[in-house]
Amino acid sequence: MTNQIELLFTLDEGYLKPLKVALFSIQLNNPKQAFRVWLVHERISATSLANIQAFCDHLGFAFCPIKVDGSQWESAPTVARYPKEMYFRLLAGEILPKELTKVLYLDPDILVINSLQELWETDVTDYLLAACTHAGLLDLATPLNKVRLDLDHVYYNSGVMLLNLEQARAKIKWEDISQVIEKHAAYLVLPDQDILNYLYGKYALLVDEEKWNYDARMYAKYLARSLNKRDIHWVMKHTAILHFCGKPKPWSKKHDNRFTPLYLSYQNMVEAFDVEKS
Template sequence: MNQKIDLLFTLDEGYLAPLKVALLSIHDNNPRQDFRVWLVHERISEESITTLQAFCHSLGFELQVIKVDGSNWASAPTVARYPKEMYFRLLAGEILPEDITKVLYLDPDILVINPLTDLWNLELDQHLLAAATHTGLLDVSTPINKVRLDLDHEYYNSGVMLLNLTQAREKVQWADISRVIEKYAHFLVLPDQDILNYLYGKYALTIPEERWNYDARMYAKYFTRSLSKHDLHWVMANTSILHFCGKPKPWDKKHDNRFTALYLSYQNRVVELEKEL
């Protein structure tokens, strides 16, 4: 049996259904791997937690639930798409037990289609985190974000992050985060991701997006950028994490791309599995 992998999700009740889809995909594509799932939330109901516990148990996953007081984030910019819970990952080092030295944070709008072991075993050394950038063919978004946030490093997507909690406990301070929120709230487009890049991007280790944070909207970009190498056959053999960034989401009727059917197949299996619980 491999070393247990710690997974972190920070979300509200509205994302529990996608979370179950993500967990089922992790289970299917990481056979014989132990997982411990950390769910950090503010107001998910006890009934929903009980249901999730049963679901995780059916997969053989350990579930640890931590309820936090979100009052610290009262002044933080939020919208329906970016609820308060997204900020909790920034303080993962403070929230999770001290004997947890690293954790793999995942957004719930993902599918895992190959093993996570190589990412988990990545040597972080003194880096605070490992994350991917999402760059276009002409890489327009990264220069804009660098100017907007005055960055001298890449702009990282916070949807998939291997977090070095030892470094986080040294470097991540609520006072710094609070200062940025107070001073720059009106400049924050993707609030917690902007804060992460502004304060801590300089401590990040870059990982290849094609493997670990594949933007499911951008098949044509990856295909063209790789000179036609990264076709669907390559993706299914080499990509571990499909990330359904932006809108519509794959559970919405308007979503229709090369990966929609794959997502819906997992979603349908979750429905059937829950009928048996």
């Protein structure tokens, strides 16, 4: 167990159950890899944190919760689907310990079904971050986002990001973020993701979405785009991160696509695991 992978999650109490599913899938499919989990939050209870600590202990993961003051984000646009905690990842360089040089940020609505090692070892020395775009069969979103946000690059999804924390500390400033919020709040559709793209997308390295940030809604589009080469067998062998973007979420009874049974199988394993260790 060498070359520990540093994982970052920023969430509220409502996403602790999906977090457990994500962590369980990571351990199951990276059994010999060491991980440390950084959980940045504002108001998760001590009882809930103790529960996650015990869960990580059983997985063999180090666990480091960090409580932050989210008052500076009071003016930031938020809705139920996009709570204040989503902004914390933007200031990861400021929040995390200075000795940490990189971290892999993950949304909690993911499954990891293969090794994360290759993504972790991606060279981001000359970049602020590595991320993916969700372009679809025809890339219609990127031209719209380029006009909406005046971008000269693809529109990156912020749900999976390998962050170069040294560059983040040099480039990402709260003053710049707050100015964007103040001036353009009405135009921010996916607030923190829009800010990330508007201010910092030019410093990003594009990596393969079908390996590292596979939108679970888009199987048919990925299959067509690959001329039927990247079928479900390819996904299970080569995709590392399945991302359940949008709504409904896979733990909801309304979710029903090709990957719903896979997610529910992991969820069932976590519930059995929790009962066994309690």
